[in-house]
Amino acid sequence: MDASEPRPPAIILVATQLPENIGAAARIMANFGLSDLRLVSPRDGWPQERAWAMASGAEWPLNAARVCTSVAEAIDDLQVVFATTARPRELALPILTPREAAGELATAAATGVRTGIVFGGERAGLETADVALCQAVVTIPIDARFKSLNLAQAVAINAYEWKMAQDASAPAAFLDGPGPASGEAMLGLYGHLERELQTAGFFHPPEKTPNMVQNLRSALAKARFTDQEVRTLRGVITALSRGRGRVLEKIARKAGEAE
Amino acid sequence: MDASEPRPPAIILVATQLPENIGAAARIMANFGLSDLRLVSPRDGWPQERAWAMASGAEWPLNAARVCTSVAEAIDDLQVVFATTARPRELALPILTPREAAGELATAAATGVRTGIVFGGERAGLETADVALCQAVVTIPIDARFKSLNLAQAVAINAYEWKMAQDASAPAAFLDGPGPASGEAMLGLYGHLERELQTAGFFHPPEKTPNMVQNLRSALAKARFTDQEVRTLRGVITALSRGRGRVLEKIARKAGEAE
Numbered sequence: 428m429d430a431s432e433p434r435p436p437a438i439i440l441v442a443t444q445l446p447e448n449i450g451a452a453a454r455i456m457a458n459f460g461l462s463d464l465r466l467v468s469p470r471d472g473w474p475q476e477r478a479w480a481m482a483s484g485a486e487w488p489l490n491a492a493r494v495c496t497s498v499a500e501a502i503d504d505l506q507v508v509f510a511t512t513a514r515p516r517e518l519a520l521p522i523l524t525p526r527e528a529a530g531e532l533a534t535a536a537a538t539g540v541r542t543g544i545v546f547g548g549e550r551a552g553l554e555t556a557d558v559a560l561c562q563a564v565v566t567i568p569i570d571a572r573f574k575s576l577n578l579a580q581a582v583a584i585n586a587y588e589w590k591m592a593q594d595a596s597a598p599a600a601f602l603d604g605p606g607p608a609s610g611e612a613m614l615g616l617y618g619h620l621e622r623e624l625q626t627a628g629f630f631h632p633p634e635k636t637p638n639m640v641q642n643l644r645s646a647l648a649k650a651r652f653t654d655q656e657v658r659t660l661r662g663v664i665t666a667l668s669r670g671r672g673r674v675l676e677k678i679a680r681k682a683g684e685a686e
Numbered sequence: 687m688d689a690s691e692p693r694p695p696a697i698i699l700v701a702t703q704l705p706e707n708i709g710a711a712a713r714i715m716a717n718f719g720l721s722d723l724r725l726v727s728p729r730d731g732w733p734q735e736r737a738w739a740m741a742s743g744a745e746w747p748l749n750a751a752r753v754c755t756s757v758a759e760a761i762d763d764l765q766v767v768f769a770t771t772a773r774p775r776e777l778a779l780p781i782l783t784p785r786e787a788a789g790e791l792a793t794a795a796a797t798g799v800r801t802g803i804v805f806g807g808e809r810a811g812l813e814t815a816d817v818a819l820c821q822a823v824v825t826i827p828i829d830a831r832f833k834s835l836n837l838a839q840a841v842a843i844n845a846y847e848w849k850m851a852q853d854a855s856a857p858a859a860f861l862d863g864p865g866p867a868s869g870e871a872m873l874g875l876y877g878h879l880e881r882e883l884q885t886a887g888f889f890h891p892p893e894k895t896p897n898m899v900q901n902l903r904s905a906l907a908k909a910r911f912t913d914q915e916v917r918t919l920r921g922v923i924t925a926l927s928r929g930r931g932r933v934l935e936k937i938a939r940k941a942g943e944a945e
């Protein structure tokens with residue numbers, strides 16, 4: 428990769444069942460100039476010889492593959508991450524074709540932003556909680572009459588569109604302003620907000636908490652906050668929740684006066 | 687397939703070595719609405735169980751596959767046929783990307799013209815004599831550093847582009863989900879947040895308030911919240927700044943006990 432070339436998206440494979448599919452994904456990644464492979468909890472463990480056998484010589488993505496135990500961990504250094512899934516979700520995330528997604532990723536990468544695409548396992552796909560960590564959903568326009576798409580084929584189409592977007596892209600567009608915050612910074616923001624909301628009794632009834640958390644995360648993810656904005660919002664959360672302290676003190680004081 | 691839908695291109699696989707690749711090709715054809723499969727001299731003969739095993743249920747292209755002994759025979763009923771090959775040929779044929787090819791095939795098919803795409807074997811590719819039977823060459827934009835492209839992946843990219851060409855000419859496929867909230871709803875959200883932040887003493891020093899307000903608004907505006915999300919966030923602001931239900935009840939109860 429030239430220093431001048433934008434960094435291609437990381438490919439994050441979640442709960443992959445067949446090492447063969449990981450190998451086939453590595454091969455097609457190499458075909459289109461991608462190399463950053465991350466594996467979240469591959470079913471059969473890692474490394475697996477069958478992956479190398481399927482890669483037909485495209486060994487470098489496999490040799491350098493990072494193994495993680497959660498999507499959150501796998502994307503912690505990435506700033507723009509899309510989730511590939513065929514299923515409509517209850518999340519209000521933008522739905523992109525692979526072509527639209529590649530356009531957005533290319534634009535982001537051209538300004539030095541680190542990007543990634545997440546793919547679910549062969550059978551179950553992605554958990555909604557993991558999709559909620561992403562800024563958009565990529566849906567391949569599969570025929571409704573036969574939806575069973577091979578994992579490596581899904582990687583192929585997205586990697587191909589990335590390459591097409593590169594080939595089409597003239598010198599990078601007007602790059603300005605800071606890029607989006609890292610996944611880690613966003614998780615910090617979510618955690619802070621959710622702790623304070625928990626304290627404030629917001630999550631009610633309790634069994635709805637996971638859904639409420641997901642909807643909040645996906646709403647905020649869409650904004651692609653910068654690091655500065657994340658800091659500001661954490662200040663907002665602190666101010667509002669301390670302010671609550673003062674409001675409550677005032678109530679308590681009044682109650683005391685009433686004694 | 688509707689009677690009104692244009693007939694998708696036939697996929698012609700020439701001298702394929704692995705039945706698994708034929709099965710994988712059938713599967714991806716089904717994913718994108720293609721079904722007309724033709725096999726020219728498959729190395730191991732035909733039928734082969736391993737093809738069906740790889741098709742994951744996409745059996746109809748395999749069941750109906752026509753086996754031929756030459757490319758000429760396989761394309762004898764087709765009017766526009768393109769050859770997929772990575773190699774530059776001495777033939778003065780137009781070189782198309784899969785996208786350009788799909789556009790041409792879609793245009794032809796829309797007028798009732800019968801079309802096809804020819805793919806060579808895993809190792810040797812297509813004979814020049816067979817390419818010469820075609821009207822154009824389709825070249826997938828493979829990275830020069832790793833050219834070994836799996837056959838079914840080559841079929842995938844062409845089939846995907848066919849589907850995209852169809853979708854482009856149809857009414858927008860997936861416009862869905864609620865649109866962004868109105869400017870009025872967003873102003874309501876901003877006003878609510880800013881009043882509570884004012885109460886909490888967030889805007890400090892006071893002369894910086896207009897700038898701080900602007901930065902907050904522009905950060906939130908980027909998310910294009912839906913109406914539902916705006917309602918949720920207003921609940922978040924209320925909870926953070928006032929607490930919700932139980933917290934206040936607890937205070938009230940304590941105050942009551944103290945009385």
